[in-house]
């Protein structure tokens with residue numbers, strides 16, 4: 001799948017009972033547990049050398065052609081491996097789950113097996129936290145905690161909340177096996193017959209039920225998240241503050257006037273192309289690593305395209321449709337590297353207010369906002385958000401994040417970024433460029 005888009009739109013809860021669905025699979029799951037011999041948790045990578053309490057995960061994937069950046073996590077006891085899509089745009093961590101599953105895509109690992117004993121009753125606070133927008137969702141305290149998430153890309157994931165073991169290795173070497181609430185997603189509308197590079201999703205938004213919030217509540221790490229996605233594929237994800245460089249990061253205050261408080265927003269942005277203001281300001285942007293590409297509302301999208309067209313007039317490029325993304329350009333010869341693409345396209349800059357007077361900027365080079373399709377065309381990785389129903393939200397996705405560390409500091413309520421080498425971590429933390 002080349003394009004995905006996982007921003008949580010809304011979450012609804014129905015205190016339904018799903019026991020009928022579940023009972024058949026749970027004996028089998030226990031037998032499975034007994035048969036497997038114990039293996040060491042593959043949860044955290046050992047690549048971090050700095051002592052302290054953070055967690056570091058190696059990241060896999062790329063923007064194109066995979067369309068996902070994801071981590072490998074061990075879940076359960078003994079742990080089984082899963083690939084989870086890193087999503088700063090939603091809170092609940094969930095897995096495609098055999099309860100049994102309706103509409104699950106073909107995933108890289110066997111489906112997560114539900115153990116009925118691990119179901120979270122709806123009276124537990126984590127269930128309420130997941131459904132903070134709704135009242136009286138819990139009819140009987142022993143009912144299952146059922147969830148339904150609708151993503152902005154129209155996908156729907158439904159399931160029940162369970163608690164399971166997450167083997168975690170801190171950067172100081174200590175191992176923990178906390179039990180965290182995760183979703184057993186047994187109905188994934190819109191995914192039937194598809195193949196997914198991931199087994200589920202790692203929810204990292206500000207919501208109380210998110211993976212970071214649960215980790216922070218144990219008192220082991222600070223509520224700080226950083227991701228570094230390499231344009232050469234891979235990278236790393238960290239939780240905690242030990243790897244955050246003490247200088248060189250551009251910080252902006254986290255904005256609170258976003259539509260949903262659980263989203264990360266650096267506040268309103270102005271757009272510049274090649275240092276020319278293109279007449280777009282006040283853009284509400286959300287940093288959403290669950291989206292492969294970036295989305296601007298129709299007005300901003302139109303302004304970007306017409307500025308690009310102006311820059312390209314007289315150049316030997318022709319608009320073409322090759323099915324990869326909505327707008328592609330064909331050169332005189334097929335593009336084989338970004339050094340050729342950069343001859344025609346200039347950086348796009350987002351400027352954010354970071355105080356009364358000062359502005360911070362994020363400069364997106366053409367090699368981040370364009371892709372070279374398999375046909376050798378240069379295609380625009382910026383899409384029309386109005387077309388997918390985003391209204392006033394604008395989404396900065398994985399493509400804009402490439403080759404930089406992006407830090408969401410929930411303790412100090414600020415968001416920061418800097419160009420970085422995402423393929424390695426040094427003794428002192430992130431290697432800035």
Ligand SMILES: *[C@@H]1O[C@H](CO)[C@@H](O)[C@H](O)[C@H]1NC(C)=O
Nearest residue numbers: 052053170172173174219220
């Ligand atoms: C590592 O950090 C954790 C959390 O702060 C702490 O509980 C643990 O004792 C530390 N381990 C070592 C070996 O310092």
Ligand SMILES: *[C@@H]1O[C@H](CO)[C@@H](O)[C@H](O)[C@H]1NC(C)=O
Nearest residue numbers: 298299301302384385386387
């Ligand atoms: C963006 O999508 C909306 C809704 O489909 C459409 O009306 C608008 O013309 C599109 N904008 C551009 C610049 O293509």
